Amino acid sequence: MKLDVSVLRLLSKDDFRVLTAVEMGQRNHVIVPIPLVESIAKLKWGGTHRCLRELLKHKLVHHENRNYDGYRLTYMGYDYLALRTFVQRGSITGIGRQIGVGKESDVFEATNEDGDVLILKLHRLGRTSFRAVKTKRDYLRHRNSFSWLYLSRLSALGEYAFMKALGQRGFPVPEALDQNRHAVLMSLVKGYPIVQVHRVQNPNKVYTDIIRCAVRMAEVGLVHCDFNEFNVMIDDDEEITMIDFPQMISVRHPNAKHLFDRDIECLIKFFQNKLHYDPEEDESLECVRPDFDEIVSRSSEGQGGGTGDGGDVCQGPLDVELSASGFQARDRKILSEHVAADARGSEEEAASSGEESEDNVDDEDDIPAYDKSGGGSADDAPASVDDDEARREMARRAEGVADASNQQEGRDGGKDAELGTQAFGQSGQGAPHKEVQQWARSHQRRRVKKQQRLKLGGRNTNKSKNEKRKGGGGGEFVF
Ligand SMILES: Nc1ncnc2c1ncn2[C@@H]1O[C@H](COP(=O)(O)OP(=O)(O)OP(=O)(O)O)[C@@H](O)[C@H]1O
Numbered sequence: 001m002k003l004d005v006s007v008l009r010l011l012s013k014d015d016f017r018v019l020t021a022v023e024m025g026q027r028n029h030v031i032v033p034i035p036l037v038e039s040i041a042k043l044k045w046g047g048t049h050r051c052l053r054e055l056l057k058h059k060l061v062h063h064e065n066r067n068y069d070g071y072r073l074t075y076m077g078y079d080y081l082a083l084r085t086f087v088q089r090g091s092i093t094g095i096g097r098q099i100g101v102g103k104e105s106d107v108f109e110a111t112n113e114d115g116d117v118l119i120l121k122l123h124r125l126g127r128t129s130f131r132a133v134k135t136k137r138d139y140l141r142h143r144n145s146f147s148w149l150y151l152s153r154l155s156a157l158g159e160y161a162f163m164k165a166l167g168q169r170g171f172p173v174p175e176a177l178d179q180n181r182h183a184v185l186m187s188l189v190k191g192y193p194i195v196q197v198h199r200v201q202n203p204n205k206v207y208t209d210i211i212r213c214a215v216r217m218a219e220v221g222l223v224h225c226d227f228n229e230f231n232v233m234i235d236d237d238e239e240i241t242m243i244d245f246p247q248m249i250s251v252r253h254p255n256a257k258h259l260f261d262r263d264i265e266c267l268i269k270f271f272q273n274k275l276h277y278d279p280e281e282d283e284s285l286e287c288v289r290p291d292f293d294e295i296v297s298r299s300s301e302g303q304g305g306g307t308g309d310g311g312d313v314c315q316g317p318l319d320v321e322l323s324a325s326g327f328q329a330r331d332r333k334i335l336s337e338h339v340a341a342d343a344r345g346s347e348e349e350a351a352s353s354g355e356e357s358e359d360n361v362d363d364e365d366d367i368p369a370y371d372k373s374g375g376g377s378a379d380d381a382p383a384s385v386d387d388d389e390a391r392r393e394m395a396r397r398a399e400g401v402a403d404a405s406n407q408q409e410g411r412d413g414g415k416d417a418e419l420g421t422q423a424f425g426q427s428g429q430g431a432p433h434k435e436v437q438q439w440a441r442s443h444q445r446r447r448v449k450k451q452q453r454l455k456l457g458g459r460n461t462n463k464s465k466n467e468k469r470k471g472g473g474g475g476e477f478v479f
Pocket residue numbers: 099100101102103104105106107119121174186187188189190193230231243244
């Protein structure tokens with residue numbers, strides 16, 4: 001997704017005020033009714049309408065007039081709110097070129113006032129996640145309400161927390177610098193993903209270093225879950241750095257052993273097929289396939305049998321740190337459900353045809369959004385309003401007016417009030433989000449059409465699209 005940061009210069013304080021008002025309104029509404037945006041933003045002389053038009057022009061909000069007139073944030077609107085927060089905190093002073101397009105993220109270079117090059121990772125869950133539509137539907141069915149923006153925020157929160165905790169334990173990871181909404185700021189790793197390397201001087205050492213990392217992580221109670229050639233960086237001295245941690249899970253997760261073994265198998269295959277080094281034939285290796293159960297029982301014995309409160313074995317110290325960083329057990333549970341669904345999805349995908357596995361979500365902005373928790377935490381919400389008191393006042397209005405508006409919608413037929421109040425984490429029960437269901441259905445229709453097109457007229461892979469994307473973020477922008 002293109003991030004046109006030059007638009008930041010064109011946006012006024014009022015525009016950001018209204019964008020923040022939409023974000024706050026989304027705490028209680030999937031689509032925020034215009035009167036609610038107006039009452040939160042409290043701009044005079046129709047200022048809110050003017051700003052909404054401007055925001056819509058730049059695709060920072062999405063307009064919908066199905067059941068009532070309203071707006072919701074797009075990923076780009078969310079990007080801008082996070083960027084502005086980083087600028088206001090002094091964490092960054094500029095954005096550079098896009099250096100990576102991940103499965104579920106866009107990665108940019110950024111600079112700070114010392115001129116250091118940093119990495120800004122914007123999480124974009126939902127971009128490719130509906131590849132295995134059926135699995136995802138099953139997953140959604142068990143969620144009360146759902147939001148990709150909310151999951152992206154959790155993902156960023158998780159990545160930041162894990163990166164910080166692992167860094168403090170001496171793991172080779174980038175330095176976690178800042179986090180806001182769905183964005184994580186980290187130090188630049190001077191190297192390349194090992195998937196881009198065709199030959200290493202010392203494969204035995206590189207393999208051993210990577211496996212040691214996986215083992216040490218299991219010893220502190222974690223499984224990476226995506227520890228493969230795409231998420232291990234290697235530098236010119238063949239030192240490795242791990243990246244990409246939002247999906248990490250506890251060793252006590254029911255799927256932990258399966259995912260640990262899957263990570264190791266992927267790595268072995270990569271070394272065999274791409275680096276032409278077969279760990280299974282190297283007798284000098286200490287360990288080719290670490291035994292997950294043995295690591296867990298050894299390390300739990302070493303810690304006196306766990307946390308003592310019936311919690312996760314080996315999780316004591318990390319749990320304390322993760323809680324302190326705001327990444328709570330509930331967040332981890334939600335994310336690990338997403339990981340488990342993803343893992344099942346990938347396996348189904350692998351079993352299905354190659355064509356299908358390359359399918360993608362066509363319209364990245366066409367995401368279903370939002371839920372109560374998705375509007376951002378106390379940390380997130382005030383990002384774009386300068387004055388503290390004004391921010392608090394806006395937050396109070398958002399709560400108060402939303403309640404009144406929900407009641408009004410209840411009288412008006414209740415359909416959208418249901419969407420608005422069936423919030424993630426509020427009751428934990430109930431039907432899946434109707435918008436998500438609709439979206440999944442329309443996505444599946446698009447996918448079927450796309451497959452028909454492919455059958456009729458040759459293959460149209462996502463490669464060119466990705467290349468286009470990579471080209472899209474070029475140039476440097478100083479705030
Ligand atoms: N700290 C960093 N320093 C340098 N490059 C980085 C850093 N973090 C990420 N990148 C680059 O961005 C790419 C994508 O990052 P990352 O793996 O974290 O995202 P992702 O969405 O999970 O991607 P994928 O699904 O492909 O694994 C990486 O392959 C790497 O090239």
